Amino acid sequence: MTAALDLAGPATPPRRNGELVFAAPWESRVFGVTMALHEAGRFAWEEFRQRLIAEIGAGERPYWASWAVALEKLLAANVLCASGEIAARVRQLEARPAGHDH
Numbered sequence: 001m002t003a004a005l006d007l008a009g010p011a012t013p014p015r016r017n018g019e020l021v022f023a024a025p026w027e028s029r030v031f032g033v034t035m036a037l038h039e040a041g042r043f044a045w046e047e048f049r050q051r052l053i054a055e056i057g058a059g060e061r062p063y064w065a066s067w068a069v070a071l072e073k074l075l076a077a078n079v080l081c082a083s084g085e086i087a088a089r090v091r092q093l094e095a096r097p098a099g100h101d102h
Helices: 025-039 045-058 063-077 083-094
Strands: none
Touching: 025 045, 025 063, 045 063
């Protein structure tokens, strides 16, 4: 379904030879979660896209980190998941020993 979405312009994900590029497993996961939530009808793509453009424009973090922040803010704004819940889960995952990142 990603082909039908506007993944061009200021929100264009990094690509190599036309394929999305992920430097770490979490990047592909946050992309997958975003796409699954959108496909399930949990939010409009344009709403996420505008948040992503704003995060990229802030210039404070790498692309996929901006994507993750945009998703987190969207989830909180649409009351799909509270920011505190997301932060708690991030802390849990960060505390896991190396090799348990899946």
